[in-house]
Amino acid sequence: MPTAAPEHRHNHQHCIDEAVSHARRLCAERGARLTTIREQVLTLVWANHQPVGAYRLLEALAEQSERRSTPPTVYRALDFLLEQGLIHRIASLNAFVGCADPGHRHSGHFLICKHCNTAIELDAANIDTAINRAAEQRGFSIDSKCVEVVGSCQHCREQGHD
Amino acid sequence: MPTAAPEHRHNHQHCIDEAVSHARRLCAERGARLTTIREQVLTLVWANHQPVGAYRLLEALAEQSERRSTPPTVYRALDFLLEQGLIHRIASLNAFVGCADPGHRHSGHFLICKHCNTAIELDAANIDTAINRAAEQRGFSIDSKCVEVVGSCQHCREQGHD
DNA sequence: TGCGCAATTGCAATATTATAACATTAATAG
DNA sequence: CTATTAATGTTATAATATTGCAATTGCGCA
Numbered sequence: 430m431p432t433a434a435p436e437h438r439h440n441h442q443h444c445i446d447e448a449v450s451h452a453r454r455l456c457a458e459r460g461a462r463l464t465t466i467r468e469q470v471l472t473l474v475w476a477n478h479q480p481v482g483a484y485r486l487l488e489a490l491a492e493q494s495e496r497r498s499t500p501p502t503v504y505r506a507l508d509f510l511l512e513q514g515l516i517h518r519i520a521s522l523n524a525f526v527g528c529a530d531p532g533h534r535h536s537g538h539f540l541i542c543k544h545c546n547t548a549i550e551l552d553a554a555n556i557d558t559a560i561n562r563a564a565e566q567r568g569f570s571i572d573s574k575c576v577e578v579v580g581s582c583q584h585c586r587e588q589g590h591d
Numbered sequence: 592m593p594t595a596a597p598e599h600r601h602n603h604q605h606c607i608d609e610a611v612s613h614a615r616r617l618c619a620e621r622g623a624r625l626t627t628i629r630e631q632v633l634t635l636v637w638a639n640h641q642p643v644g645a646y647r648l649l650e651a652l653a654e655q656s657e658r659r660s661t662p663p664t665v666y667r668a669l670d671f672l673l674e675q676g677l678i679h680r681i682a683s684l685n686a687f688v689g690c691a692d693p694g695h696r697h698s699g700h701f702l703i704c705k706h707c708n709t710a711i712e713l714d715a716a717n718i719d720t721a722i723n724r725a726a727e728q729r730g731f732s733i734d735s736k737c738v739e740v741v742g743s744c745q746h747c748r749e750q751g752h753d
Numbered sequence: 754t755g756c757g758c759a760a761t762t763g764c765a766a767t768a769t770t771a772t773a774a775c776a777t778t779a780a781t782a783g
Numbered sequence: 784c785t786a787t788t789a790a791t792g793t794t795a796t797a798a799t800a801t802t803g804c805a806a807t808t809g810c811g812c813a
Contacts, residue, residue: 462809464761483799499764504800520683521737523770523799540731549729555721560740563715568745569702570753575683577737578722583730591732624780626790645770661793666771671790685770685799 437584445475448527452515455531461513469494470506471527474516479546480524483507519548521577526550536574542582544590549582599746607637610689614677617693623675631656632668633689636678641708642686645669681710683739688712698736704744706752711744 452471456463463471473489474481487503507525510516516525517537528537529550538551556576564571581591614633618625625633635651636643649665669687672678678687679699690699691712700713718738726733743753 462760466762496763500800501764501802502762505762520739538725540726540729542731543734549731551725553721553725556718556725559715559717559721560738563700563713563718564702564740564742567702567711568748569704569711569740569742570748571740571742572705573741575737575739575741576722577682578726578731578733579735579737580726580731580733586730586732624789628791658792662771663773663793664791667791 441477444478444527445472448472448475448515448531451531452513455515456513459513461509466490466502467506467509470503471510471515474510474525475527478526478548480519480522480526480541480548482522482524486525517550519577520575521579536576538574538576538578540578540580540582542585543579544581544585544588547582551576603639606640606689607634610634610637610677610693613693614675617677618675621675623671628652628664629668629671632665633672633677636672636687637689640688640710642681642684642688642703642710644684644686648687679712681739682737683741698738700736700738700740702740702742702744704747705741706743706747706750709744713738 449468449472452468453463455461469490470486473486476489483500483503486507487498487500490498490503507516507518510525511518513531514534515528515531517528517539518525519539519541522541526537526539526548530552538553538556540549540551541547542549557574560574560576561571585591611630611634614625614630617623631652632648635648638651645662645665648669649660649662652660652665669678669680672687673680675693676696677690677693679690679701680687681701681703684703688699688701688710692714700715700718702711702713703709704711719736722736722738723733747753
């Protein structure tokens with residue numbers, strides 16, 4: 430899978446391009462329609478590695494296109510992107526972030542830095558295993574998981590934050 | 592620790608009484624003031640094992656007392672109860688649920704049934720360990736965790752739901 | 754091509770969740 | 784018993800999300 434925890438400095442345009450082309454490919458394969466609005470929203474979500482709220486996206490969308498947009502426009506695009514597994518919703522922030530590995534459907538697990546706000550998507554089989562086991566013991570069958578960890582990322586800690 | 596996963600049928604009044612007396616004891620020890628409103632809200636949160644929203648609590652509070660209540664009343668009580676570790680917030684539901692083990696502070700880990708809406712609080716050291724390890728590997732220091740798993744509980748599965 | 758169906762988008766209103774700011778009242782220490 | 788802090792009351796509003804219906808677009812197929 431692609432690197433889930435980007436270094437602090439990197440060529441972010443590459444992330445965006447990769448995400449969009451990956452999305453196009455997947456949607457084409459699935460016969461899902463990645464329309465202009467949906468692709469715009471995906472691109473805006475990918476503007477950086479910080480989760481972004483729906484109304485921030487709405488503003489950004491309004492700025493870059495002439496059409497005036499309303500909340501349903503954005504929420505519908507977000508719903509589509511969530512269904513396709515192209516983004517994740519961070520429940521504790523009411524915000525959305527690009528999925529680092531849209532190839533296979535999964536619930537995201539995130540480390541969220543309280544200083545720089547960056548969300549690092551984990552690919553930790555251990556966590557899933559531990560959760561699956563706990564659920565199994567209780568006869569509970571899992572539909573979806575949400576793991577959100579807040580704290581300080583390495584980069585910010587090195588900067589003296591903590 | 593007390594049983595975190597109550598059987599489907601149980602003497603729930605016992606849960607409520609236990610929660611309230613535990614809360615009184617802890618607050619007394621800590622010099623925290625468990626006022627009437629706060630205790631009322633705690634009791635209402637414990638009305639059952641389903642997470643409950645702030646505005647539902649507000650209605651319930653209005654019903655049972657003559658004073659008219661407003662959102663800040665409830666949110667402040669909830670904030671207090673959260674600080675004291677007497678309840679947990681379920682981010683993915685914007686709702687609150689009683690803490691099964693208020694003795695020691697911890698982030699709650701929950702299995703939430705989509706059918707009966709019951710939230711089962713886990714006490715799974717494995718999960719914490721796995722998360723701690725993943726964070727450590729990335730130089731990330733943890734403040735708080737949130738683990739919310741949605742699916743079908745044993746009881747509902749036995750009833751044919753799934 | 755053009756018709757018809759289904760998916761998408763536009764649009765207005767409103768629901769739901771949460772907080773800000775400031776006034777008032779209650780509890781507690783000295 | 785008074786000064787101080789904590790808690791609550793009150794009004795308003797911010798932030799997030801959805802509903803319902805109309806208009807439009809995309810697309811398969813006659």
